[in-house]
Amino acid sequence: RLTTLTNAQLTTRRWSRILDHLTRNAPEGLWLTQMRSTQQNPTEPVTLSLVGMSRDQDSVAEFLLRLKRCSDLIEPKLKFTQGDFSGDKQGIKFELNAGVDGTADPKPKKKEEE
Numbered sequence: 043r044l045t046t047l048t049n050a051q052l053t054t055r056r057w058s059r060i061l062d063h064l065t066r067n068a069p070e071g072l073w074l075t076q077m078r079s080t081q082q083n084p085t086e087p088v089t090l091s092l093v094g095m096s097r098d099q100d101s102v103a104e105f106l107l108r109l110k111r112c113s114d115l116i117e118p119k120l121k122f123t124q125g126d127f128s129g130d131k132q133g134i135k136f137e138l139n140a141g142v143d144g145t146a147d148p149k150p151k152k153k154e155e156e
Contacts, residue, residue, distance in 0.1 A: 056144060060090070060114050067108035071097035079142065085149045087116055087141035096134045099123060106138060116141035 068074070076093035096102045102123055109118035118140035126135040 052144070056114050056142070060112065060142070063109075063112040063114070064092075067105070067111075069096075069101045069104045069108075072101040072105055081145065084147040086146055087143065088145040090115065090140050090142055091121075092138045092140075094136055095126065096136060099134055102134060102136045102138075109138065109140060114143050116143050 064074070072094060073096075074092055074094040076091075078091050079088050080091070081088045096105075102120070106118055106120055109115055112118075118138055121137040121139050123134050123136045126133050
């Protein structure tokens, strides 16, 4: 039980740090519209996907650089940017992906053949 509780506290703190980093480091003129986490394989880290809108490409690039300074994220990468019209305003839609550090289970050891 103690191990389960300890792991839950570590996970909660990790996500709290990530959300705090996002809050403090999103450039002006950039906002997130969707955030999701997925894990296809337990031995691979959870993938965090951030979808949003920006006034320009520079804000997206600045946000990516700021994400790289978050110690809980692994290799943040830009998936795409594209022009988007929302009402009468033009903006840039983007998606960024990063792994979440400490979320992968250890890979099972291979048994040696005798």
